[in-house]
Amino acid sequence: MKFTTAEALFNQAGGKRNGLPAWCYNNAELTQLEMEQVFLQKWIWVGHVSDIPNAGDYQCLDIANERAVVVRDNNGNLGAFHNLCRHRGSRVAVGDRGHCGNALICPFHGWSYNLDGSLKNIPRSNAFPEIDKDKLGLKPLDCEVWHGLIFIRFGGEGKSVAETYREAEQEIGLYRIEDMQTYDEPWRFDFDLDWKSVVDIDNEGYHVPKGHPGLHDLTGPTYTDQVLESGLGRSYGSFKNRQHKIPLNQNYVSSLPESNYLPESHRYLWIYWGMFPGIVITLFPDMIEVYQVYPTGYQKSVMAGACYALPDERKQMQKARALNREINMAVGNEDVQLIKWAAEGMRSSAFDEVLLSDLELGICSFQNQLRDLIPVVGLDQAPESGNLKQVNQHLVDQRKLTSVA
Template sequence: MMTHTDPQSDWGLPGWTYDNDRFFREEQDRIFRPSWQIVCHLNDIPKAGDFHTLDYIGESVVVVRGKDGGVRAFTNVCRHRGARLLDGPAGHCGKGGGRIVCPYHAWTYDLEGRLIGVPMRETYPALEMDKQGLVKVEVEVWRGFVFVRLEGDGPSVAEMMAPYEHEVAHYRFEDLQPFGRVTLRPRTVNWKNISDNYSDGLHIPVAHPGLTRLFGKGYGVEAAPWVDKMWGQLIDEPSNNPSERIYQGILPDVPHLPADRKRLWTYFKLWPNF
C-alpha cells in the first residue's frame, strides 16, 4: 500500500486521523481545550440561578446567570470530593435559593462561585473557604451566544467573526428567544467528518437534491481564516415537490432584513466545530 508523507500530495488528511484514539487525545488538547465552544444563548438563562451545562472532552462546564445579571462559567465539579454539582443540560439552582448546593455533602456556593457554606465547618479547621471557590472557566458572549474556553489565549469569537460581522449584524442574534428544547443527536463519527461536511459545497447537488432544487446551482462557499461562509439564493419558481413548495411558502418575510437577504440561505461555520 502506498503511503503519503507530504500533506500536499493528497486531497485530504490520512484516513487514520479520523479513527485513532491517540490522535483524538491530541486534538482534544490542542484543538478543543483552546477553542471556544457554545453552551447556550443568554435568553436560555434569563433569570438569576438559571444554568446550562456542556459536557465535552471529559469536562463538564456550567454557565450560570448571576444575581447581577452577569454570566459566569465554572467547572461543574465540587471542590470537596469532586461530585457533579448540577445535573442535566439545563435548569435552575432553585433548591438552594439562588445558590449551588452540592448533592453529596451540601457544600454550598453562591452564583459567583464563592464557597459560602460547609456543613460541620468546625471539623475542617484548616479550610480556607475563600480559596475553595468553583474553578472559573473563561466566557465570551458574542451576539447573545455564550461561549466557553477551557484554556489558551487565541482570538476571541468576535475577532474570528469580524470578517462577516457586517453580514451577521442584520440577523439580530441577540434577540433570539428559545422556541423549544435543543435536541442533540450524537453520532459515532469523528468530529472532522461533520466539520468538513459543513464547509463542503460539492456534495450538495449529489446528496441534497431537494436543496439543489430550492437553491439552483448558486450554492457558494467562501473561507476566511477562522470562518467559512455558505450561501444560496432561494429560487422563486414553485418547486414540483410538495414539501419543498411548503418550505417556499412558509419562509417568513423578515422585515428588518435587507431585500437581498430575505430569500437568502446562509450560514457560517466557526473554527473548529460550530
C-alpha cells in the same frame, strides 16, 4: 469580506488533495491531543442568553472530558465555571439546563456555591481541618457573549469571539440574534466515530445535489461554499425566483411573510458561517440555528444545536418556521447516514485516501488549520503507539526553528 481560493488552500496543503490520512480518524492518542490542544484551547459555543434569562438559571456542557456550567448571577452577569465540586469532584449542576435558586448545591455531600462561583457553605464543616473558603470556589472559565450567543474557553488565549468572527460581524449583525429566543427543543446526535468525520461533511456543499435532494431543490445551483482569509467558512444558497418541485419547499417559500426586518439582499438566503473547529451559525430569513461538533472521547462525538427566533406571532411566520425545521431535520438525518458510511470507509482495509475537489475547499481549509495546530496529522503513517504526543511536539519545535531561521 476577503475570500481565499481553492488553489491557495491546496497550495498551503503542499499541493496535496488527499486530505488527512485514515489513521487520523482512528487513533485514540490523537483524539486525546485534539481534545487538549484544540477543544480546550478554542472558543466553545454553549447557548443563547435567552436560555438562561434569570438569576440562578444555568446551562451545562460536557466536552472533551471536561464539564462546564454557565450560570447567571444576581447582577444579571454570566459566569462560566468548571462544573466540578471542590470537595470530591462531583458535578454541581445537573442536567443540560436548570435553575438552582440562590446557590449551586453539590448533590453528593451538599457543598454549596454562590452564583458568582465562590464557596458558600460546607455542611458539618467542623469535621474538616481549617479551610480557606476563598480558595475553594468553582474554577472559572473564560466566558463571552457575542450577539446573544454564549461562548466559553477552557484555556488558551488569543482572539476574543468578536475578533475571531470579525469578518462575519456585519452580516450576523443584521439578524438581531441578541433579541431572539429559543425556538423548539435543542437537538443532539451522538456518534460512535471520530469528530472529524462529522466536521468533514459539514465543510463542503459538493454533496448537496446528491445527498440532500430536498435542500438542493430549495437552492439549486446557487449553493456555494466560500472560505475567508481568516479561515472562517461561509456557505449560502438562494431560493429567490426558483421553481420548486418539492411541496415542502413550495410551502416554506410561500409561507414566509412578505415583511421582514432583513434587507432585501438577505430575505431569500440560507447562510452558514463555520468557525474552526466545529461551530456553525446558520442564518435563515425566519430564524437562526447554531450547532457544533465535538469529541467526547475516542470514537465518540456529538453534533448538537438549537434554533432561535425573534418573537413573532404571525401565523405565516409560525408556519414557515415549522416547515424550515422539517426541511432541516431531513438534511440532518441524511447527513447522519452519510457521515457513518464515510467513517466506516476510513476503517476499511480497502481505503487508500480521499481525493478532494475545488468544491471541497472548506475541508482543505479545516485540515490546514488542524495541521497548523497539530502537525502530526500531516504524517502519512501514525507514530508508534505511545509516541504521538512527543512526535507532535518535535514537529512543533522543528517548525519554530525553521521559522526563526
